[in-house]
Amino acid sequence: MQPIHIILLIIGYFSVLILISFLTGKNESNDTFFKANKQSPWYVVAFGMIGASLSGVTFISVPGWIEGSQFAYMQMVLGYIIGYAIIGLVLLPLYYRLNLTSIYTYLKDRFGNYSYKTGASFFLLSRIIGSSFRLFLVANVLQLILFDSYGIPFWVTVVITILLIWLYTFRGGIKTIVWTDTLQTLFMLIAVGVCIYTISDALKIDNLFSYISENKLSKTFFFEDIKAGNYFWKQFFTGAFIAVVMTGLDQDMMQKNLTCKTLKDAQKNMFWFTIVLVIVNFFFLSLGVLLTDYATANQINAHKDELFPTIAMLGDLGLGVSLFFLLGLIAAAYSSADSALTSLTTSFSIDILEIDQNKSVKKQVQIRKQVHILFSFILVATILIFKYFITDESVISKIFQFAGYTYGPLLGLYAFGLFTKLNVKDKAVPFIAILAPIVTIAVSFYSKKWFNFDFGFFILIINGLLTFLGLLLFSKKN
Secondary structure, three states: OOHHHHHHHHHHHHHHHHHHHHHHOOOOOHHHHHHHHHOEOHHHHHHHHHHHHOOHHHHHHHHHHHHHHOOOHHHHHHHHHHHHHHHHHHHHHHHHHHOOOOOOHHHHHHOOHHHHHHHHHHHHHHHHHHHHHHHHHHHHHHHHHOHHHHOOOHHHHHHHHHHHHHHHHOOOOHHHHHHHHHHHHHHHHHHHHHHHHHHHHHOOOOOHHHHHHHOHHHOOOOOOOOOOOOOHHHHHHHHHHHHHHHHHOOHHHHHHHOOEOOHHHHHHHHHHHHHHHHHHHHHHHHHHHHHHHHHHHOOOOOOHHHHHHHHHHHOOOOHHHHHHHHHHHHHHHHHHHHHHHHHHHHHHHHHHOOHHHOOOHHHHHHHHHHHHHHHHHHHHHHHHHHHHOOOOHHHHHHHHHHHHHOHHHHHHHHHHHHHOOOEEOHHHHHHHHHHHHHHHHHHHHHHHHHHOOOOHHHHHHHHHHHHHHHHHHOEEOO
8 A cells, every 4th residue: 555545545534524524513602512402313323423432442453352362352242232221221311301511410419519520530531541542553553654654753643633633523523523423433334344345255255154153263152260351241241331331421422422302312322322333343353253364374473453454454455455444443543532532622611610600602612612722732742642751552551441440430429329319428539539440450450469360341340339338438318
């Protein structure tokens, strides 16, 4: 693939996104930016959420997991179904009944201002680190395959990356993203479909489903070793809780749902989103089987995260596969990153600055625009810190994993608020929320060291439980 092909692809891709932004962002009001005037069609939201759920990291990593863990990830995906049912039947009715813009406003009404700020702050921290990490990986790929050949430094690549996101989100916000995410999801799924078809053809596979079902790499259920991280019940229940916290308690994901006209529409969106997401994950894992077998058959030495990019960019499968891989990667990365920037702007504006308390509508819009620019700079700075100050990628990966621990306190807070009638000492909540992840890390480390017991992703539930117990310890009757 020549650099000119990549440049033309990027120019064409973002031209379309900016055109959508122009068409949807004519009204620059905060109601449009934060809620899309509650006019989003539920089916558009449902389809677009697929791309937001599957980031660039997922696009590369899920197929690469097959060699080491087979279809074990599907155990967690099946757990998602339970989690999304809880979101549709418990959380969405709550959010619509309270008419929330930021979902963390619930914590203020239920517990108090300290709890409210704590929940919002944990989300902001998680999203800044998580989104920066995902964009860091994609920017590295673009740097390697394109910008290095022109002598363009990495920091310029990062600035261009964030600037492009800012350009198509600064006016319409979530209203624009509902539609751009739909387009980006379509690009991503087309990319996966093209890659599956081409590799199947190269391997001379007549019946794809028979090939996958009979393949030794397609083992899905693991009941053999309760101590293992891939033990079925660990992954299944963790999948349910991950869906609840990383979708239902995440401003980024819920902000799209709250743009639907009615609660019924939002619930329909969640129902169909669940079905499609399960199917899409199955095809990602199937692609992983094909990539692994193709690499073995052609003596390609690539594993894990290197597997998909190496095979796609080698050129042996044709220019189309290379272009569609790059298109899918960019679409997956940006559909996650653009909504992250918007949700960060929303949460900081509403939860931290409380701009909705300002009587001047013009001033509210002005502050929101300033916050949007601020978080664009913060994302740039965080990515550059990853590149130039934390050069060890394993350390960056650990930071990314730690950001995941910050969802545990949100799980504990919402569970305590929804399933008990107790109140808490509001000022104690920040300390409980900080202590719970630290204790969780210690529990995870020593359980492996002393008992050879791997909690795996189940550690999220431990984190939430410790937060819940801490809140119970400092609880008081209403």
